[in-house]
Amino acid sequence: MSINQNHLMNTIPNIHAMIVAAGRGSRFGASIAKQYTILQGQTLLQHSVARLASSAYIDKCLLIIAADDSTAQTLDFALPIYYAIGGTERWQSVQAGVEAISHSGADDSDLVLIHDAARPAVPSNDINQVIEAAMSEPYGAILATPVADTLKESYVYSNAQSELVNTSINSSSSHSYAKRTIDRSNMWQAQTPQVFRLGELQQVLAHVAKHQLDITDEASAFEHLNLPIRLVTGSRQNIKLTYPDDATLLAAILNAQS
Secondary structure, eight states, X not given: OOOOHHHHHHOOOOEEEEEXXXXXXXXXXXXXXXXXXXXXXXXXXXXXXXXXXXXXXXXOEEEEEOTTOOSGGGSOOSSOXXXXXXXXXXXXXXXXXXXXXXXXXXXXXXXXXXXETTOTXXXXXXXXXXXXXXXXXXXXXXXXXXXOSOEEXXXXXXXXXXXXXXXXXXXXXXEEEEEEEEOOTTOEEEEEEEEEEHHHHHHHHHHHHHHTOOOSSHHHHHHHTTOOOEEEEOOTTOOOOOSTTHHHHHHHHHHHHO
């Protein structure tokens, strides 16, 4: 699973942009899929497409949507859009997108840029930097930020049983307590976009499918195979809408960027 380094240095790959918008965002707790939350007069999905459109490297975008999505194709976007149907798990949605890109005639050495619909405030410069970093890498690069806050590992203590238990942290009969502080010196918070070589991404996703791995982003699939993915320091403005409180902060960021 390797690409000739001299070939990388002598060619400028095509960039295929993809936004994953097939999930519903259960932690957000809304009745609609969170990518259709309205901020500053547009949906998160429209904002995220517009951010990609701000990069000179990107001229179209593949949207991965749920099979029952009746909203995406009614919206106006800042880029030409084409669609693929996602799966139950995130990696399945990404795999569907990767297959669509491959079937369109893309080369294995082309770059696939994957962005979350719920990250509508990624700065244009960050998009360009992660693409340019990936151009010189055999596997890819991702945006990330060094962890700034103190990290605590927790344990759950049950008052009813007066012992440590493996119950849910959300249980009304238990509470979380600080167990130890984690060394954050080498810790990073992953963001998107994440940018990978098409052929390599296809192979690692096939590995995920074969071994039924539990991954939370595409970079972690490469990590399972000990394949190096470059970390590119991104802006802390590039937050993800995960909980309702995030909407207020994102609205302020979008307002400042406009």
